[in-house]
Amino acid sequence: MKAAIVTIGDELLIGQVIDTNSVFIGSMLEEVGCSVIEKVAVKDTETAIFETMSRYQNQVDLVILTGGLGPTKDDVTKKTFARYFDDELVLHKKVFLHVKQLMEQFYKRPISEMNIQQAYVPSKCKILFNEVGTAPGMLMVKEQTTFVSLPGVPYEMKYLVTEKLLPYITKHFQLNAIVHTTVLTAGIGESLLAEKIEQWENSLSALDIKLSYLPQFGMVRLRLSKTGTDEEQIKQQIHHKMEELEQLIPDFFIGISNASSLLDEVSRLLKVHQLTIATAESCTGGSIARQLTSLEGSSAYFKGSAVTYATESKVQVLGVQQHIIDTFSVVSEEVAKEMAVGVKKLFQTDIAVSTTGNAGPLKGDSEKEVGTVCIGIATPEKTETVTFNFGQPRSKVIEAAVHKVWFLLYQYLKQKKSAI
Amino acid sequence: MKAAIVTIGDELLIGQVIDTNSVFIGSMLEEVGCSVIEKVAVKDTETAIFETMSRYQNQVDLVILTGGLGPTKDDVTKKTFARYFDDELVLHKKVFLHVKQLMEQFYKRPISEMNIQQAYVPSKCKILFNEVGTAPGMLMVKEQTTFVSLPGVPYEMKYLVTEKLLPYITKHFQLNAIVHTTVLTAGIGESLLAEKIEQWENSLSALDIKLSYLPQFGMVRLRLSKTGTDEEQIKQQIHHKMEELEQLIPDFFIGISNASSLLDEVSRLLKVHQLTIATAESCTGGSIARQLTSLEGSSAYFKGSAVTYATESKVQVLGVQQHIIDTFSVVSEEVAKEMAVGVKKLFQTDIAVSTTGNAGPLKGDSEKEVGTVCIGIATPEKTETVTFNFGQPRSKVIEAAVHKVWFLLYQYLKQKKSAI
Structure with a gap:
């Protein structure tokens, strides 16, 4: 079974927003055995949407469109949807009552003319009822192809995909x-x-x-x-x-690993060994902590992080000695070591990692070359440090440093595993 | 002038990676006055790439393809490119010497048969010389349409777009x-x-x-x-x-604001008022710090963050009193207030913000409803706290809490502005 994903909105084309909706839809479809062969972002005009729907007609089994379902004039998906199926928009009573209730209870105001428009849908469509928002999902079939229109608000789209669309797909399609x-x-x-x-x-x-x-x-x-x-x-x-x-x-x-990174593997091994961890971050600025806390259940091993961005904070918060900074520079393995040891003590953990570097584009409080990052790892056994140069730009330096931390942690934890 | 962007690779379709390349290319093209009318992600097969090139032929002025230029067998873009233009691949001497030098100096090994393949390009193409990697960009014109193939590695793609492609576009096209x-x-x-x-x-x-x-x-x-x-x-x-x-x-x-968020405005106002800031983050897990440090020059105002994820870390690191946690729960405005005051003192800043909440999906050390987030803001004048419920899922709670922090900071800083 083949599918295509269509995302609608100029903001996707001019680089104003990053499209994560199609990432979610793609992974969900793959999981149930539906192969995504193409995804396309188009302008929010009737012509662009209509032509894209025509192009996929009978070429794929399923076309999922997201976006352009809001109440405002720039949102034209529903109108185009009706026209594509030679259908007319009619008031859907259940959706109307739902929108009315949402307005009155949540927004504390009567339903307006513009809100009422959200309850109009093509007369022949199947509604994917949206309990978490005002715009319903719509499903219609033409010849060999099923078309589904979903709102672009991420959590509404996710709700409709998991609760309404996937059950429909597994029931109505032959899946590999x-x-x-x-x-x-x-x-x-x-x-x-x-x-x-x-x-x-x-x-x-x-x-x-x-x-x-x-x-x-x-x-x-x-x-x-x-x-x-x-x-x-x-x-x-x-x-x-x-x-x-x-x-x-x-x-x-x-x-x-079915995940895209080493992070899940590190997380799993921390749990296996019942080890706790804290991080002291300078150039990575909280990225390591953020990735750890993005995982459900991370509170089992992650105690916290000291993001000591300013040089003086490394002294005040982590107890790095000023003479070490003066002697070796704030970007040095000596400082990385003190940071790792300091944060391990502060958060009372088994393991700690630290980063200090010049992410660029300009040099900060250190004369070390732009792109230089020193990483420290303190474990129950010892504290080790290592220096890398990740070049430029700034975003690459930060991302590469975080990756390297996962890799170093992974190496430590894997060796630990075999010792048990 | 109209353009289309084509990203190549199954990983984009199955939801394994988020496509940020086309976001960058889209924003760069818009900046020089080139309107992106569509972008599409296709499978890495010769058929898919060839058909997509044909579809845009004479429909747009410029087609930019990224990805599929690596040395391995799954990368078929270059072969397809040559076939589309009825051309053959020939060894490009300058590219060959560059790849050889990269291998010998950076990877410390002789150039291999597979590396040499990277120096083969269509005989009639214009090379966009890639100083930062092995795969060159390629530009060819057929009838009304110019086709450009770029590597998918983000920093190589960005280098070629800014240094080679944009100058070419502004020279050769009539731009609005x-x-x-x-x-x-x-x-x-x-x-x-x-x-x-x-x-x-x-x-x-x-x-x-x-x-x-x-x-x-x-x-x-x-x-x-x-x-x-x-x-x-x-x-x-x-x-x-x-x-x-x-x-x-x-x-x-x-x-x-030409930025997508309030963050730039907050950053600008912090600099205007010469105020420093620190953050104490529990449920947001370092996201606030990470966003601040993603901005160049943020060290002027951002001193650091204490990511006190574990309840005991709030006591150990920030000096939150245990009896306040016991009386009001760790997710409470009282704790948010103590966290903000504690981190302000720890990092010796003018302003501090704090977050403590239940991001879900399960309740942590607090019985407060999942989705509840308490935010504290300590300023030179006073400390205020506020409670929100952002519902579910976890990722939405974290993102919404960070947004709310920017909004509260913005409100404070804007009022400050008018007082000067």
């Missing part, structure tokens, strides 16, 4: 199993890796397994994908191929 | 001025706002100005856009319309 398995490798470049695994890579095509290389900051993720009817068999085939791969590159093979 | 101006409003819903400004909105069409509503967490951004030849005249027209709007809704009009 799609299995994607991603493995992390580190310490080897993309092209050298490809040379080492060439024969193994060639063996995949006989099994109809597709291999993709996803390089990222000194790591290469390898994704194996296969679509078919027998999910168990596919999983076994891929599992077997992964075992072969591990034997082929034991020094670089980190582990199988 | 595109002016987008975004204004922030807050404290009024989208539909009520639309009713209040209906007549003003109607007056825009006579000037060919397009209005878009962009609602987001209790704020509505209004974007005015116009394309034309006389940039100064357009700017004046939009400026005049914005003045009218401010008079129409003085209580809700926050200010003109």
Whole structure:
């Protein structure tokens, strides 16, 4: 079963917002076995929306549109939807009562003419009732293709996809199993890796397994994908191929992960070993803490972070000695070490990591080259430090430093594992 | 001048990565007056890429493709590019020497057969020389349309766009001025706002100005856009319309901003007033600190943050009194107040903000309802606290709390402004 995702709005085209809606929809569709073959962002004009719907007609089984369902004049999706199906907009009583209630109870004002417009839908459409907002989802079928229009507000869209659309899809479509398995490798470049695994890579095509290389900051993720009817068999085939791969590159093979980063693996190992962690962040500015707390249940191991951005805060909050800063510079392994030790003591944890660096574009309180980052890791056994240069721009330095912290933590925790 | 952006890779379709490349390209093209009318993500197969190129042929002036230029077998863009132009791949000597040098100096190993492949390009293409990576950008023209292929690695793509592609565009194309101006409003819903400004909105069409509503967490951004030849005249027209709007809704009009959030405005006002700030974050887990440090030059006002995720860390690090936690619960305005006061003292700043809440999905150390967030703001004058419920899911609670912090800081700083 094939699907296309259409996101509507000029803000997506001029770079004003980052589209995360289609990311969510894509991952949800893949999970139930619906293959997304294309996604497109179009202008919020009737012509652009109509032409895009026509283009996918009978080319895919399902088209999901998001956005352009608000009450204001710039939102034209519903009108276009009705026109595409030669239908007219009629007042939907249940939606009307829902909008009225929302206005009166939540916004404390009577329903307005503009609110009432939200209750109008194409007469022949199936409503995906939106309990968490005013704009309903709409589903209509033309020939071989089902079209679904969803609001662009992320949590309303997510609610409708998980609660209304996915149940509809699994009931009405013949679905294949799609299995994607991603493995992390580190310490080897993309092209050298490809040379080492060439024969193994060639063996995949006989099994109809597709291999993709996803390089990222000194790591290469390898994704194996296969679509078919027998999910168990596919999983076994891929599992077997992964075992072969591990034997082929034991020094670089980190582990199988369906997440996009090492973070989940670090999180899992912290829980396994019942270790607590704190972070002292300067140049990463809270990014490490934020990623840890983005995971549900992280309070089991994450105690907190001291984001000591200013040099004097490193002294005041973490107890870094001023003469060490004066002697070695604030961007130095000596300071990274003191920060890690200081925050470990402050939050009374088993492990602590620290970062201090010049993210750029200008040098701060240190003469060290722009892009330089020192990382400290304090464990129950010892405190280690290491220096990297991640170049420029600023955003890359911060992102690369955070990645490196996960990798260093992973290495420590993995070795810990084998010692048990 | 019209453009389309094509991003290549299955990872974009299955929701494995968030596409930020097209966001960057879109904003850069708009800045030089090139209007992006569509962007599309396609599978990394020759068929998908070829068909997409054909579809835009003579429909737009410029097509920018990113991704699929790596040395491995899953990367097929270059092959497809050559085929589309009936061209053959030939070794480019300058690129070859550059790749060889990169391998020898940076990776400390001889150039391999696979690396050499990166130096092959279509014989008739114009090279966009990639000083920061191995894969060159390629530019070719067919009939009315110029096609450009760029690597998908973000910093290589950004380098080639800013250093090579934009100069080419401004030299070879007739460009219009595109002016987008975004204004922030807050404290009024989208539909009520639309009713209040209906007549003003109607007056825009006579000037060919397009209005878009962009609602987001209790704020509505209004974007005015116009394309034309006389940039100064357009700017004046939009400026005049914005003045009218401010008079129409003085209580809700926050200010003109070409950024997507209040953060830039808060940052600007902190600098204007020479005030320093620290944050004490529990449920937001470092997100506030991270956003502040993402801005260049933030070290002028941001001293640091205490991410006290665990309840005991609020006591140990910030000096929150245990009996206050026991009496009022860790998610309470009383604790938010102590956190703000504590972090202000710890980092010795003028202002401090604090967050403590239940982001969910499960309740933590507090019995307060999931979604509840208490925010504290300590200023030189006083400390205030406020409670919100942002519902679910977890990611929305965190994002909404951060937005609310910017809004509260903005309100404080704006009032401060008028007092000077």
